[in-house]
Amino acid sequence: xxxxxxxxxxxxxxxxxxxxxxxxxxxxxxFERHGFNVTAIASNGARAVExxxxxxxxxxxxxxLMPTVDGRDCTKQIMDFDSDANIVVVSVLGxxxxxxxxxxxxxxxxxxPLDIKELFETMVNISVSIVKNESGSELGAxxxxxxxxxxxxxxxxxxxxxxxxxxxxxxxxxxxxxLMLDTVSDDNKSQVEAIIRSSERLIEIIEDGSKLTAxxxxxxxSFERLEAGALIxxxxxxxxxxxxxxxxTIENRFSGEHFISANILLSEAFSQIISNAVKYSPExxxxxxxxxxxxxxxxxxxxxxxxxDDQYKTSIFNRFEQAKKMGVKGCGxxxxxxxxxxxxxxxKAWVEDNxxxxxxxxxxxxxxxxxxxxxx
Numbered sequence: 001x002x003x004x005x006x007x008x009x010x011x012x013x014x015x016x017x018x019x020x021x022x023x024x025x026x027x028x029x030x031f032e033r034h035g036f037n038v039t040a041i042a043s044n045g046a047r048a049v050e051x052x053x054x055x056x057x058x059x060x061x062x063x064x065l066m067p068t069v070d071g072r073d074c075t076k077q078i079m080d081f082d083s084d085a086n087i088v089v090v091s092v093l094g095x096x097x098x099x100x101x102x103x104x105x106x107x108x109x110x111x112x113p114l115d116i117k118e119l120f121e122t123m124v125n126i127s128v129s130i131v132k133n134e135s136g137s138e139l140g141a142x143x144x145x146x147x148x149x150x151x152x153x154x155x156x157x158x159x160x161x162x163x164x165x166x167x168x169x170x171x172x173x174x175x176x177x178x179l180m181l182d183t184v185s186d187d188n189k190s191q192v193e194a195i196i197r198s199s200e201r202l203i204e205i206i207e208d209g210s211k212l213t214a215x216x217x218x219x220x221x222s223f224e225r226l227e228a229g230a231l232i233x234x235x236x237x238x239x240x241x242x243x244x245x246x247x248x249t250i251e252n253r254f255s256g257e258h259f260i261s262a263n264i265l266l267s268e269a270f271s272q273i274i275s276n277a278v279k280y281s282p283e284x285x286x287x288x289x290x291x292x293x294x295x296x297x298x299x300x301x302x303x304x305x306x307x308x309d310d311q312y313k314t315s316i317f318n319r320f321e322q323a324k325k326m327g328v329k330g331c332g333x334x335x336x337x338x339x340x341x342x343x344x345x346x347x348k349a350w351v352e353d354n355x356x357x358x359x360x361x362x363x364x365x366x367x368x369x370x371x372x373x374x375x376x
Contacts, residue, residue: 011037012123015057017048017074018090019066022172026114027061027090029179034120045069049077052085059123062106064091075104088122090114092167113171113203116178166206174199204334221344223261223368228297229254231262232289235270239278246283250274253290260297261368262345269341269349272334273301273361280305281358296347296364304358308351317349338363 014036018024024041031038039055042048046069052060060078064071071089078085089101092112101109108122177195184192236250243250270289277287281303288302308316317339335349342349347365354360 011035012059013037013039013055013057015039015048015051015055015060016041017045017060017066017071018063019043020063020168023063023168026172026175026179030116030119030175034123036123045071045074045077048074049081052078053081056082059086059088061088061090064089064101072101072104075101075106079105090119113167113199114175116175167203170199170202170206174203221263221265223263223345225259226262226264226266228258228260228262228291228293228299229256231264231267232270232291232299234267235274236289238271239274242275243278243287246278246281248278248281248283249286250278251286251288253288258291258293258297260365262365265341266345266363266365269338269363270299270301272338273363276334277301277303277305277359277361293367295367297367299363301361302354302358303361304354304356307353307357308359313351316351 012035014031016024016027016031016038018027018041021043024043028038028041036059039057040051042051044067048060048062049069051057062071062075066074069077071091075087075089078087083105085105087106088108088110089106090110090112110119110122174196177192177199180192181189181196232252232254236252239250274287274289281287282305285304287304289300290302291297291299317335338349342363342365345365347363349361349363352360352362
């Protein structure tokens with residue numbers, strides 16, 4: 001049985017599988033605004049299977065954490081019935097869950113909170129089997145710290161539930177506010193934009209906190225031969241949108257081809273520093289990324305922000321530290337992530353003053369050859 005997207009004359013049909021009524025309503029509004037025909041909304045997996053068999057929709061958007069029959073089992077049942085079904089998973093779940101879903105034949109994975117542009121780019125191109133994930137690559141982590149595996153599993157489950165229960169309503173606040181921007185008066189637009197910014201900040205804190213908790217459990221990393229320039233470019237691209245909002249240029253001065261023995265997580269550390277640099281730099285400024293290779297690989301990130309007072313140069317890399325007297329906001333989770341990842345590479349992270357004003361954040365890791373496993 002083959003499912004095809006609608007032709008130009010027929011709107012593609014969509015079955016929304018989502019147990020949260022507000023999330024389902026948001027998806028329905030978004031799809032209808034973009035010319036899709038929502039044929040049904042199923043609030044549990046059992047109902048979703050029934051609806052799919054009745055309607056044979058072109059696309060199914062699938063939540064994972066649901067009552068009765070969860071999204072994994074629902075996906076399997078639909079794929080058993082129709083191996084060509086176009087299923088797009090829309091969930092807060094992460095990399096491990098995604099690997100399982102790939103084997104079931106899902107067409108794409110969209111992470112909550114929704115990036116509306118990404119969602120509809122995926123829907124438009126759904127005829128091509130695209131599978132998206134959070135990082136674009138496996139982490140390659142090969143070991144977990146104590147406590148025992150059962151305790152680790154329980155804490156991971158707790159984090160997944162916590163992220164689902166908090167991120168989902170936060171994502172809804174952000175997405176509905178984005179919809180409001182098209183209809184509110186100019187007088188109220190700034191307030192709606194403030195809601196969006198605040199939501200994005202809370203989402204960022206939760207995401208960074210989840211990453212730090214996950215990385216803190218790691219004691220060993222598997223390394224492979226990676227091209228440093230590609231890691232930097234991935235981090236630059238990940239921050240291009242937030243930089244564009246402030247008219248900030250991220251200038252990548254790195255050149256040449258340099259291979260290092262590292263884990264893909266190193267790009268996450270680069271991304272966190274670039275994100276901070278963009279966040280605290282003035283509009284219209286430039287963030288400079290560069291690297292030097294001698295006995296070690298030293299990556300530098302120069303910004304034009306408020307700078308870091310000497311008394312805070314070490315503490316800002318510690319969890320939840322704030323440098324309020326400098327006017328630096330936030331709870332320091334992102335830089336704590338940087339410190340953890342760098343430490344797992346046997347390296348270090350620090351900050352220096354930019355002579356022209358601002359800061360220069362640096363990461364140094366040993367240069368090694370070949371694949372290996374590092375324990376910390």
